[in-house]
Amino acid sequence: MANDITGRVWELDTPNGVTPVWRGMVKIKYVEWVTPATTTDTFELTDSNGKSIIKSQAQANLDVQTFNLENWYNGVFLTTLTSGTLRVHLA
Numbered sequence: 001m002a003n004d005i006t007g008r009v010w011e012l013d014t015p016n017g018v019t020p021v022w023r024g025m026v027k028i029k030y031v032e033w034v035t036p037a038t039t040t041d042t043f044e045l046t047d048s049n050g051k052s053i054i055k056s057q058a059q060a061n062l063d064v065q066t067f068n069l070e071n072w073y074n075g076v077f078l079t080t081l082t083s084g085t086l087r088v089h090l091a
Contacts, residue, residue: 037083048075
């Protein structure tokens, strides 16, 4: 599967630290991490300056993890995703 950014909820499952998921300004309301496989799995979203937007490691119960952001970001890169899918909800 490939990253899908066609709607108000992006489905991201393919990391690429070189090619941005989105160029320019975007307001992210919250992010959900769905179906991480193990507790050692991680993900990270960064902005166009390489600054971390959010970084996390899977919880022991492997449930959906939700991260409230409510902020504007200049560019979005999915630099790391070792398993699962990120649902990025735009404001």
